[in-house]
Amino acid sequence: MRGSLRDIYFGRGSATLLGVAMALLVLSGCNTVGPKALRGGRIDYNSAIAYTAKEQLLLNLVRARYGEAPLFLEVSSVSTQYNLALGAEINPLWERSGIRSATRTVTSAGAATLTRNRRPSTDDEYKHNANINYYERPTISYAPLQGEAFVRNIMSPIPADALILLSESGWSLQRIMLICVQRLNGLPNAPSASGPTPSYVPRYTEFAEMARLMREMQLAHGMVAVSHEVDGGRGVAIKIAEHIQQTPMATEWKKLLGLPDDQFEFPLVFAWEAPEAEHLAIQTRSMYGVLSFLSNGVEVPEAHMEAGWVTDTRTESGEPFDWDEVTGDVIHIKSSATRPHDASVSVRYEGAWFYIAKSDVNSKSTFTLISLLFNLQSGDVNLTRPTLTLPVGG
Secondary structure (H helix, E strand, O other), X not given: OOOOHHHHHHHOOHHHHHHHHHHHHHHHOHHHHHHHHHHHHHHHHHHHHHHHHHHHHHHHHHHHHOOOOOOEEEEEEEEXXXXXXXXXXXXXOOOOOOOEEEEEEEOOOOOEEEEEEEOOOOOOOEEEEEEEEEEEEEEEEEEEEOOHXXXXXXXXXXXXXXXXXHHHOOOOHHHHHHHHEXXXXXXXXXXXXXXXXXXXXXXXXXXXXXXXXXXXXXXXOOEEEEEEEEOOEXXXXXXXXXXXXXXHHHHHHHHHHOOOOOOOEEEEEEOOOOOOOOOEEEEEOEHHHHHHHHHXXXXXXXXXXXXXXXXXXXXXXXXXXXXXXXXXOOOOEEEEOOOOOOEEEEEXXXXXXXXXXXXXXXXXXXXXXXHHHHHHHOOOOOOOOOOEEEEOOO
């Protein structure tokens, strides 16, 4: 055997020293892979789940505009395995091809002599090798949200206490009322739009004005939700604060709803008509009704409209009706033949792109609100089996 341990590490050339240095550098990082994978992987998976949830919600809004039923897939679990294998090898090439040689000599008497030669190895006759094997194997499980419990939840009216909770969290009363309520004290908010798009123009203008006045009073800190006793239990009432009780906005609001001039606190009841003059009869939309209503804010490509793929709503005079008059204050979903570059979220459907622009803060706020409502209404639902499990990568 040629060479010594000192020769291998220090005396056999810069290439060998570089190989050793590389191996040590690789090995020194092995104890930091786990934390780095957690810091990067957790955020990446979180972002991917959040964005695909937005895409799915937008897709179902577009589907509703085209008269299709919604479908939601829940990401029921995400698991992943990380593997890192490191190796380093340094070997002298004692048996390198060409190192050994033999000479055969024949004498005049016919005797043959075989002489074996070995030439010394050089600095280049050391083999050094470093390797890294890294892989990530995620497994993602999906489960469709469907079945009796889910359908019942999204078809049930949104409870009034959920609306109060949203308003107390800072959400605009105007936005909440336009999206979630289809009738208040007999004042309709396009109730026919809580299902498939109607072919006629619904009644909505008085309700829109009433909702605008509620927002004005909210901004003036003059309208609040309070608890009150009803039939031995607790209910919710809408109260007009004293400092705005005689203002034109409060007076006009009560006039639109047919409320008494001398009353300033109005209990909410789920009913078609108020049992007493000072009560507010409210009918809320279901989550399915919310999706159907907001789907009318989808901008349908002209070619799709001409092909009859969606309902063409017409005025009494036969003119096309612009649904932006109903939904424009809360949401507007644009369409494009090509993929948009300024989209907060976008999906492709029937050969067109549908999206919410990044600069459309109003639509993005509504989109966030219906995401919260969907989570409230579809909660506590057992996921329907079987699940679809996808291993990603090899």
